[in-house]
Amino acid sequence: MEKRIGTALIMIEDKSSVLSINKILxxxxxxxxxxxxxxxxxxxxxxxxLVLEGTTDQLASLSGQIGKLSGVKVKSVLMKSTTExxxxx
Numbered sequence: 001m002e003k004r005i006g007t008a009l010i011m012i013e014d015k016s017s018v019l020s021i022n023k024i025l026x027x028x029x030x031x032x033x034x035x036x037x038x039x040x041x042x043x044x045x046x047x048x049x050l051v052l053e054g055t056t057d058q059l060a061s062l063s064g065q066i067g068k069l070s071g072v073k074v075k076s077v078l079m080k081s082t083t084e085x086x087x088x089x
Contacts, residue, residue: 001055006078008063010048014071021048021066028062030054052076 012018025032031054038047052059059078066074 001057002080003053003055004059004078004080006052006054006059006076008048008050008052008059008066008074008076010050010066011073012046012048012071013044013073014069015046017069017072020069021072024062024065025050028058031058031062 010021012021025035025048031052032050033053034051036049038049040046052062056078059076063074063076066072
């Protein structure tokens with residue numbers, strides 16, 4: 001299965017979910033290229049942004065597991081790399 005590049009934005013409204021999020025991210029560390037965290041206490045939530053590279057199944061597994069957590073929202077975007085598109089043309 002071909003790999004894709006993607007991003008995920010995770011909004012954490014319930015801080016009791018942080019340990020679960022970190023366990024999930026550690027289990028998927030092989031597809032995480034970059035991670036940035038941002039605390040916004042004045043808005044009562046925190047954000048984690050991820051840059052990912054993996055198969056659609058791997059990326060969906062990560063997003064799906066995080067999306068099931070209480071007080072957590074996740075949105076992801078995937079795209080084919082232009083290198084792969086040019087090779088297949």
